[in-house]
Amino acid sequence: MKKQYLVMMGILVIIGLYYLVGFIAGDYFKLTGNIEKSDSTWIGPSLYLDNSVLGEERELIIYGQDLIAHTSKYLGPKGSVAQITNGMNCQNCHLQAGAKAWGNNYAAVFSTYPKFRDRSGQVETIYKRVADCMERSLNGTAVDSNSKEFKAIYAYIKWLGQDVKKDEKPYGSGIEKLTYLDRAADPQKGKIVYTAQCQSCHGANGEGQLAPDALEYTYPPLWGSHSYNDGAGLYRLSNFAGYVKNNMPNLLTSHENPTLTEAESWDVAAYVNSQSRPHKDQSKDWPNYEKKPVDFPFGPYADSFSEEQHKYGPFKPIQDFYKK
Numbered sequence: 001m002k003k004q005y006l007v008m009m010g011i012l013v014i015i016g017l018y019y020l021v022g023f024i025a026g027d028y029f030k031l032t033g034n035i036e037k038s039d040s041t042w043i044g045p046s047l048y049l050d051n052s053v054l055g056e057e058r059e060l061i062i063y064g065q066d067l068i069a070h071t072s073k074y075l076g077p078k079g080s081v082a083q084i085t086n087g088m089n090c091q092n093c094h095l096q097a098g099a100k101a102w103g104n105n106y107a108a109v110f111s112t113y114p115k116f117r118d119r120s121g122q123v124e125t126i127y128k129r130v131a132d133c134m135e136r137s138l139n140g141t142a143v144d145s146n147s148k149e150f151k152a153i154y155a156y157i158k159w160l161g162q163d164v165k166k167d168e169k170p171y172g173s174g175i176e177k178l179t180y181l182d183r184a185a186d187p188q189k190g191k192i193v194y195t196a197q198c199q200s201c202h203g204a205n206g207e208g209q210l211a212p213d214a215l216e217y218t219y220p221p222l223w224g225s226h227s228y229n230d231g232a233g234l235y236r237l238s239n240f241a242g243y244v245k246n247n248m249p250n251l252l253t254s255h256e257n258p259t260l261t262e263a264e265s266w267d268v269a270a271y272v273n274s275q276s277r278p279h280k281d282q283s284k285d286w287p288n289y290e291k292k293p294v295d296f297p298f299g300p301y302a303d304s305f306s307e308e309q310h311k312y313g314p315f316k317p318i319q320d321f322y323k324k
Contacts, residue, residue, distance in 0.1 A: 110160070305317070
């Protein structure tokens with residue numbers, strides 16, 4: 001009996017040493033800002049764990065993160081640096097300061113820019129991309145490209161995508177594209193979903209909820225004069241539906257555990273984007289009409305489908321038209 005006990009203890013010691021060596025070598029837990037994961041979904045780095053960035057560069061990254069999370073405190077209507085945006089934060093659209101998988105994150109921004117974009121018909125830099133967000137989603141004016149604020153945002157975006165190889169888009173980056181419905185998205189059905197799932201945070205009239213200091217929104221306005229304009233990426237239903245499906249209601253939903261069905265996500269996106277909001281002149285967007293997304297709701301088009309169908313669907317007939 002004693003011999004069997006000693007053999008068992010010896011086996012356990014060997015196993016323990018094996019895992020201890022792996023831990024010390026960093027095979028199971030890495031102190032480089034990344035926690036090992038069991039699937040291929042992108043996980044952003046952590047400033048708490050990443051001690052490789054120091055000094056002024058680290059301070060700039062921290063400032064950039066804070067600018068994304070609390071944009072309005074610096075650049076909103078009562079901003080301490082400038083008053084050039086509508087009061088929303090970048091984080092209202094790019095969740096967890098652009099670090100959440102499937103949350104419209106920045107995982108692939110640094111790896112894929114500069115790049116040619118069909119919307120503008122030209123090669124765009126990261127500055128142009130940031131400027132677009134400020135002029136569209138924040139319905140305001142872009143920060144100066146030479147300002148400390150842009151340099152901080154750039155440093156943060158670069159740091160966030162540090163482990164993504166050039167020209168690659170990791171799994172979980174950006175927004176998931178959902179399968180098109182076989183019907184048009186229905187704003188009236190979406191209103192029912194909104195009332196049940198969204199109204200408690202975003203308000204009956206989509207007005208959002210201001211934080212106690214009135215400098216930013218705890219829950220952003222989804223329509224009205226303080227919301228994103230109709231040139232924003234979330235004004236396209238495919239973007240909004242994928243965003244909602246994986247993230248809303250906030251804190252209760254994830255890619256693995258969605259709250260809404262895909263149909264409900266399409267419908268609530270249709271309801272929100274059927275409401276009034278600021279307009280942006282987009283006459284120069286998508287200069288090649290054949291490259292316009294099927295859900296871009298402003299003509300002219302290289303097809304005969306109506307603006308109504310381009311906004312709400314059904315989208316598959318439009319998609320099939322361009323596949324011919």
